[in-house]
Amino acid sequence: xxxxxxxxxxxxxxxxxxxLDPTGRLPGTLTLPAARTGPVPAVVLxxxxxxxxxxxxxxxxxxxxxxxxxxxxxxxxxxxxxxAVARFDCRFVTGxxxxxxxxxxxxFQGLVDDAKSAYAAVRAHPAVDAERVAFLGVSLGTExxxxxxxxxxxxxxxxxxxxxxxxxxxxxxxxxxxxRTEWLASKGLVDGAGKTDLxxxxxxxxxxxxxxxxFDLHERLGPSADIEEVQALLIGRHHEVVTEAFERxxxxxxxxxxxxWCEQPNAFVRIAGVRGAVRVHVGDDDWTTPPRQGLLxxxxxxxxxxxxxxxxxxxxxxxSPRAADGTRTYGPxxxxxxxxxxxxxxxxx
Numbered sequence: 001x002x003x004x005x006x007x008x009x010x011x012x013x014x015x016x017x018x019x020l021d022p023t024g025r026l027p028g029t030l031t032l033p034a035a036r037t038g039p040v041p042a043v044v045l046x047x048x049x050x051x052x053x054x055x056x057x058x059x060x061x062x063x064x065x066x067x068x069x070x071x072x073x074x075x076x077x078x079x080x081x082x083x084a085v086a087r088f089d090c091r092f093v094t095g096x097x098x099x100x101x102x103x104x105x106x107x108f109q110g111l112v113d114d115a116k117s118a119y120a121a122v123r124a125h126p127a128v129d130a131e132r133v134a135f136l137g138v139s140l141g142t143e144x145x146x147x148x149x150x151x152x153x154x155x156x157x158x159x160x161x162x163x164x165x166x167x168x169x170x171x172x173x174x175x176x177x178x179x180r181t182e183w184l185a186s187k188g189l190v191d192g193a194g195k196t197d198l199x200x201x202x203x204x205x206x207x208x209x210x211x212x213x214x215f216d217l218h219e220r221l222g223p224s225a226d227i228e229e230v231q232a233l234l235i236g237r238h239h240e241v242v243t244e245a246f247e248r249x250x251x252x253x254x255x256x257x258x259x260x261w262c263e264q265p266n267a268f269v270r271i272a273g274v275r276g277a278v279r280v281h282v283g284d285d286d287w288t289t290p291p292r293q294g295l296l297x298x299x300x301x302x303x304x305x306x307x308x309x310x311x312x313x314x315x316x317x318x319x320s321p322r323a324a325d326g327t328r329t330y331g332p333x334x335x336x337x338x339x340x341x342x343x344x345x346x347x348x349x
Contacts, residue, residue: 015079020086026117028054028088032127033079041132042084042125043159043345044118045071046111046141046148048318049168050252051092058331064210064323068331074136077338081346086122088114092253101249103256108144108264115148134345138162139289139317146267146274155276157348159341162289162317163280165268165296168261169242171289177234179287180212181227190227198230199223210316210328211287268296277306279344281337283315285322312337 014034020026033040047056056071075085091114095106115135123130134157137145142160149156164171184190187207189197198218201208208215217230246262249255264270271278278301280294294309301307314321318331 015075020088020118021121026088026114026121027094028086028118030122030125031075031079031085031087033082033084035082036127039129040082040084040127041134041345042086042122042128043074043078043134043136044086044115044122045074046115046135046137046144047090047092048139048141048162049092050090052090053093054087054089056087058318063318063320063331064327064329065320065331068318070138070318070331070333073332073338074341077342078345081342083342083345084122084125084128086118088118090114101254101257103249103254106254106257107260108147108257109260111140111144112147112151115144116152119148119152132157134159136161136341136345139164140168143167143264143267146270147264149276150270150273156274157276157345158274158278159281159344160278160294160297161281161319161337161341162286163267163282163294163297164289165293165300166266167264169258170266171293172242173235173238175211175288176238177231179290180234181231183207183212183287184227184230194227196225196227196230197223198225206326209326210330268300271297271300271305271307272302274305277348278308280307280309281312281319281340282309283312283317283319285314285328286317287328288317310340312340 016032017029020028020030054071055069058068058070060066071087075087078085091106091110095102119133122128122133135145135148136159138161142163145158145160149158184196184201187204189201198221202215202218217233220233221229244250245258246255249258278297280297282289282291282294284291291311298307298309312319315334315337316328319333319337320329320331323329
């Protein structure tokens with residue numbers, strides 16, 4: 001049996017943190033709740049896209065709400081309810097080779113392999129109920145959770161927050177073309193003849209906050225342009241960005257990652273290979289992975305897979321409301337969202 005040594009005690013709630021993988025191959029922690037009378041359920045936390053550490057740290061300039069430690073918040077909420085929590089450093093943190101990427105390590109399948117390794121380590125722990133280990137994915141982590149469950153086989157309980165039902169290259173085109181066109185129309189910026197008021201769109205920083213900040217259409221096309229011309233520019237720009245990512249990579253990931261991700265089945269297709277139960281949570285003000293992404297999972301669910309979708313009014317991509325000035329924020333999760341996740345994990349509802 002693998003020996004587990006304590007990492008440190010949590011002074012907040014008395015929970016005990018141990019090394020998730022004592023061999024060091026998967027740097028992370030397993031937090032055991034303070035009060036245990038027998039084996040406890042557990043949840044494995046899976047990261048959004050990007051360089052997320054085991055704390056789920058986001059700096060103030062990214063969140064609009066101060067320094068967020070998303071996974072620490074989840075750990076505290078679950079541990080207080082008697083649930084063990086596994087969290088680890090994402091490969092976007094550990095998959096560096098000197099000052100650059102290690103392309104062989106930073107792939108989508110690599111993220112899935114780490115999820116499966118964390119799952120195995122948690123199930124093997126003597127304090128954990130091996131039959132009650134769930135995956136909780138956020139954004140990209142929802143794709144990883146579905147892929148891991150499919151590859152592992154058996155029955156699983158998945159908690160999917162801000163879900164990605166279509167893999168990123170597909171969703172990127174949709175977000176950068178269809179979703180942006182949709183926003184222009186919803187704001188009344190496209191008249192009956194298709195003329196688009198780009199000057200007004202440029203002035204609406206609140207409406208574009210957090211998902212279309214790099215707006216320059218008014219500089220490229222003038223104060224107004226036909227919607228077809230707007231869409232043509234967006235499609236061409238998307239093609240350039242994706243081509244460069246597939247050929248050379250970019251500051252977000254190496255080319256190996258983008259190619260591997262693009263070759264994956266969409267998660268809403270992959271869900272056909274999952275058995276058990278899926279609980280989806282999405283904010284109705286999420287313009288990055290909006291409600292339709294969660295609804296795709298429900299529509300595509302095979303017979304026997306229990307998929308339920310919960311919409312959270314007024315919350316955005318990381319389950320937080322807008323700031324006082326109307327701009328979108330990125331975390332922390334509201335208490336209501338934390339409570340809903342804990343309830344589902346502890347009751348199965």
